[in-house]
Amino acid sequence: MSNNEIADQITSIYGFKVSPSVISNCIQTVQDEMRDWHERPLENNYPIIMIDGKVFKIKTEEGGRSKYVNKTLYVVVGINADGQKELIALYVSNTESATEW
Incomplete structure (x- = not known):
């Protein structure tokens, strides 16, 4: 938009x-x-890291034409030594695959 x-x-x-x-x-x-x-900088060590991706259809403009493409939002959560979950990263990729992790 x-x-x-x-x-x-x-x-x-x-x-x-x-x-x-x-x-x-x-x-x-x-x-x-x-x-x-x-x-x-990350301030903790994380014995456990969880990564998950959610695919969204995103409207883009190319050559004056609208089209929808798939984009994956990755969420990376670490669990510290006290068992607390911390959001480590968010990033967007063109695909959802293990190679993107």
């Missing part, structure tokens, strides 16, 4: 206007935060 389309959806759902530049700034902030989170 374009920033204009997102702004229109927010207006439609919530009844107030948001400019496309606000949407752009929000997206940039989230992307910066996600990059920092992905690059953080």
Whole structure:
């Protein structure tokens, strides 16, 4: 979705206007935060690590045409020595396979 389309959806759902530049700034902030989170050092050792993937159909634009493609969201959870679960990573891949783990 374009920033204009997102702004229109927010207006439609919530009844107030948001400019496309606000949407752009929000997206940039989230992307910066996600990059920092992905690059953080891990503070624990994890005797157990669980990885799972969920496939989603994502709408993309190619050559002026819309199409849906499968993307896999991977979630990596570690269990520390105290038995507490911690989210270690989230990442998106084009496929769901063991080679992506």
